[in-house]
Amino acid sequence: MSTTVPFLAVRDLVRRFEGVRAVNGVSFDLPAGAVVGLIGANGAGKTTAMRMLATLDLPDAGTIKLNGVNIVEYPNEVRARIGWMPDHFAPYPDTTVADYLDFFGRAHGLRGADLARRLDEVADFTDVRVLANRPMDKLSKGQTQRLCLARTLLNDPDFLILDEPAAGLDPKARLEFKNLVRVLRERGKTILISSHILSELGEMCDTLILMDRGAVMHHGDTSTILRGGKGTTCLMHIVVHGEVAPLMQWLALRPSWKVTEELRNGARAEFTGGDPEGLATELRRLVRDGVAVVDFHREERRLEEAFVEMLREPPVL
Structure with missing residues (x-):
């Protein structure tokens, strides 16, 4: 009897800081192609959990498997498939948008025609082409978030981890960002997204995970949670x-x-x-x-x- 391996399987994840369990026994599965919202109050453990999923931090206990590969033991095997968009994004001084994306494209191992093609694709998708020659520190908040998403997409990841991507955006920029998430979903990306703008998560997400004090309190489809x-x-x-x-x-x-x-x-x-x-x-x-x-x-x-x-x-x- 065959069993289907979840796209992402998180089991009994623990992360301690000075004796405090910031993440306390977190377990959940994500199916391929789903858009999943991660919600919780400040200090609930969302960002810590997301950083571990992105291979940027190590758990003290537990496992994380992406298509069956343990990313704690073999992070280099899965990093090319993960796109991480942090909640804080500081501009590089004296760097244009084009130079910034070129740098990260090369960091992903892209060269020559492959690099040029991918830079064109992400610039068109996130609408940052018109900003190519603008210094990063002259961008608006919405433009900065679009640039950060463009960087996140350079390696064409299967799994996107977006930490507070709509924070500080005006209504127009939030709508534009929602539309980008919708298109990424249509392209088959699996997306884990955290936000304090809960109404928008309800519109974008198939399921929601609620964390509180480091633990998963609820995990269910959005419509069921809204109905109660x-x-x-x-x-x-x-x-x-x-x-x-x-x-x-x-x-x-x-x-x-x-x-x-x-x-x-x-x-x-x-x-x-x-x-x-x-x-x-x-x-x-x-x-x-x-x-x-x-x-x-x-x-x-x-x-x-x-x-x-x-x-x-x-x-x-």
Whole structure:
């Protein structure tokens, strides 16, 4: 009986700093071609874990295998397949964009026509060709991030590790970056991406990994996390005509409802018993009791809400 080897298999990963376990027994698998979000508060261990996956740091215990190759024991065999984009990217002084990319292309062993072709490909893909002669320290934040991504792609890696790639970007630059991630996904790249902009991770990622205090607390597909794992509990958006007070009073009297947000013209509230018949019954009761409902629909939780809620729950291992 044959078994499929995961694209990335992380088992019991541990990293200590001065006796503190920054990464504490982390295990997860990533399938090939997936876009996976890594979320967690500052100090949760995300960057430390990503640096070990990128072969830039050694674990104190545990294994990391990329297509079956142990990258802790044989890092040189897999480095050509990994692209690492750090969260902090300092410009080189007195260096143009073109010179910077040429330097890293040569560091990857590219020469001659192969180097020229690859430089053209990444410059076109990340839209940095027009910046070729500009000094690195004269770039905007968005331009700097695009340059860092171009450098990350020079070796045409199968596995991209992107640590806070959208940090500090304006809305236009974030949208452009999301589009680049989408195209990379279409090209079959496997991507692990961390970000504090949780709403955008929800849009980009197939699955999410939540870390807290060095451990993986949850790992699941994005849609399930957004729906919540409480069986028949669902999040409802209720809009009323006129005063909101009657709706709030009605919800407060019913133990199956919990208001999560009071709105100018209604409320968002969790309902336990969220099957279609139960929701239909609640809507009839609302109208019968004189609440002027004009909209009553089910919606997904915001990822920020799901994140906070998961931190309150026991870990799902």
